[in-house]
Amino acid sequence: MTRGSQTGVDDPAGWLADIQAQITPEVMSAVDRLNPWTRRVCGYQLGWLDRHGRPDGAPGGKAIRPALALASARAVGGATATATAMPAAVAVELLHTCTLLQDDVMDQDPTRRHRPAAWTVFGPARAILAGDSLLALAFEVLSRSGHPAAAQAANDLAATIDELIEGQSMDLAFEGAESVSLADCVRMSTAKTGSLLACACRLGGLFGGAGEAARDVLARFGRHLGMAYQLRDDLLGIWGDPRQTGKPALVDLRRRKKSLPVAAALAAGNDAADQLGRLYTGTDPLTGDRLARAARLVEEAGGRAWAERAVGEEVAAAGRALTELSRHGAASRLLAALGDFVAGRDR
Numbered sequence: 001m002t003r004g005s006q007t008g009v010d011d012p013a014g015w016l017a018d019i020q021a022q023i024t025p026e027v028m029s030a031v032d033r034l035n036p037w038t039r040r041v042c043g044y045q046l047g048w049l050d051r052h053g054r055p056d057g058a059p060g061g062k063a064i065r066p067a068l069a070l071a072s073a074r075a076v077g078g079a080t081a082t083a084t085a086m087p088a089a090v091a092v093e094l095l096h097t098c099t100l101l102q103d104d105v106m107d108q109d110p111t112r113r114h115r116p117a118a119w120t121v122f123g124p125a126r127a128i129l130a131g132d133s134l135l136a137l138a139f140e141v142l143s144r145s146g147h148p149a150a151a152q153a154a155n156d157l158a159a160t161i162d163e164l165i166e167g168q169s170m171d172l173a174f175e176g177a178e179s180v181s182l183a184d185c186v187r188m189s190t191a192k193t194g195s196l197l198a199c200a201c202r203l204g205g206l207f208g209g210a211g212e213a214a215r216d217v218l219a220r221f222g223r224h225l226g227m228a229y230q231l232r233d234d235l236l237g238i239w240g241d242p243r244q245t246g247k248p249a250l251v252d253l254r255r256r257k258k259s260l261p262v263a264a265a266l267a268a269g270n271d272a273a274d275q276l277g278r279l280y281t282g283t284d285p286l287t288g289d290r291l292a293r294a295a296r297l298v299e300e301a302g303g304r305a306w307a308e309r310a311v312g313e314e315v316a317a318a319g320r321a322l323t324e325l326s327r328h329g330a331a332s333r334l335l336a337a338l339g340d341f342v343a344g345r346d347r
Contacts, residue, residue, distance in 0.1 A: 008071075009333045012341035019070060019089075020063035026090050030141055034133050041130035045101055045118045059113045064229070064342055065200040066093045071338055072204030072218050075330040085207035087145035088153060092200045094138040095157065099164060099196070101131040106172060107255070111248065135161070149206045156206070160199040167191025174258050178281055185263035189230045190223065197226035201335075214328040221321035221335065228314035228343040231307050234259035238295055239304070253294045254287070256280050260310070265303030272301035315343045 008015025031042050043049035047058035066089035073085030103109070104117040105124045111117055119127035142153045170188040174180045201222035205215040236244075237252035237259055252259050258266070258280075265276055276297040279290065286294055298304060318339050322332040 009337045012334075012337045015334070016063050016067050016338075016341070019067040020060065023063060023066045023086070023089055023093060024060070026086055027093055030090060030094065030137055031134075033140075034137065037126070038130050038133045041101075041118055041122050041126055042097070042134060044121065045097055045112075045130070047113065051116075051121045058115055061093075061096070061113075063093070064338075065096050065196060066090065067338060068197060068200040068222060068225075068335070069204035069207075071334045072201040072210075072222075073208030075208070075218075075325065075332050075335055076205050076210035076214055076328070077208030081208040084147070085204050087141050087147065087150075088203035088207040089200075091138040091141045091153070091157060092196070092203060094134045094141065095161070095199075096196060098131040098134040098138075099168075101127050101134070103168065106168070109251070147207055153203050153206055156199060156202055160195050163191045163195040167193075167195065175256070177258075180258050180263060182260075182263045182267045185258055185260055186227075189234075189260060190227060193230035193233075194223040194226035197229065198222035210330075211328070214325060214330060217321050217325045217328065221318050221325065221339070224314045224318035224321060225339050225342060228311050228318065228339075231260055231311045231314065232343060234261050235304065235307050235311075238262075238298060250291050250295055253291055253298075254285075256286065261298055261303035261307040263303075264306035265298040265301035268301040268303070270301055272297045276301055311343055315339060 008018070027046065028048065031039055031046070034042065040049060040053045043053070044051060044056075047060040048056060050056040050058075069089040069092050070082045070085055073081040073088070077084070100112065101118055104112055105119045105127050109117055110120055117127075118130070122130075138157060139154055142150045142157065147153070167188050167190070170184070171192060174185070174188065198219040199222070201218040202215050205218040210218065234252065237257075238250060238261060240249075242249045248254075253262070262276075262280075266273055266280070276294065279286065279294050279297065284290070319336065322336055322339075325332050325335075
């Protein structure tokens with residue numbers, strides 16, 4: 001490790017930075033195999049290129065998903081398993097990048113990581129095509145790895161993609177629905193976010209040599225951690241600092257998005273919930289004082305408190321999965337440290 005402790009347990013942020021440094025050239029090598037048009041869009045999305053195709057040092061992702069894949073491999077296979085599991089980590093990061101490209105198009109989000117979203121620079125069609133290329137590339141990376149579990153990994157990745165599409169389809173349908181239950185919102189978030197973190201852990205365990213039972217436990221850990229991640233993301237979407245998040249303030253409320261805190265607030269059945277419901281079913285743009293009022297109503301109705309409590313519950317469930325994992329002979333301290341770090345993030 002280049003900083004922090006040798007294991008990353010005492011410094012998960014440092015370990016994530018190390019993983020980002022290790023995986024970036026691997027992802028770049030894979031993306032370099034794409035055609036020049038697609039490579040330029042992907043390089044911009046990943047922060048390596050500017051809009052003109054020139055080298056850039058824009059902020060990249062946090063490498064949480066590839067880190068989870070490598071930490072899962074290490075938990076079941078020891079320190080040497082991290083190198084073996086690198087193709088799994090790269091494949092997961094490529095899939096994640098695909099979802100970001102295409103989600104920004106569908107959600108019409110204008111910014112990503114403190115700069116214009118790729119679709120606003122290259123157009124929606126090219127952004128969608130670039131995402132499709134990354135999806136195909138993820139499968140190619142697994143196939144080229146030569147790992148005995150590559151075929152099973154491809155099957156697991158395909159199942160995850162199907163679940164991701166289900167979650168995104170639900171999300172799009174919810175935007176036009178007058179009423180959406182909290183249970184449906186939880187199911188949507190589990191499919192959209194929990195499934196990908198579950199996949200990262202499962203593929204890491206697979207490439208690390210874990211048996212099916214241990215892989216299932218790893219996936220359960222990842223799914224609960226993914227829900228904690230999504231809940232934190234939804235909280236930041238309303239109350240986060242734009243200087244940290246890289247997105248405009250109150251962007252989810254501005255779009256009347258039924259994020260988890262909003263869904264919990266609308267389901268509260270109190271006066272603040274009723275007022276919020278009238279704001280959300282209205283047609284006037286949520287800007288200025290109306291936008292600030294919506295944020296206050298979510299909090300007054302109890303949506304913020306519910307989401308913060310739910311983060312703790314998901315973290316606890318993830319911890320129980322790690323306790324079970326230890327019975328399979330796995331060393332899970334690094335996964336636990338990463339889980340605590342992810343659940344407590346502010347961007």
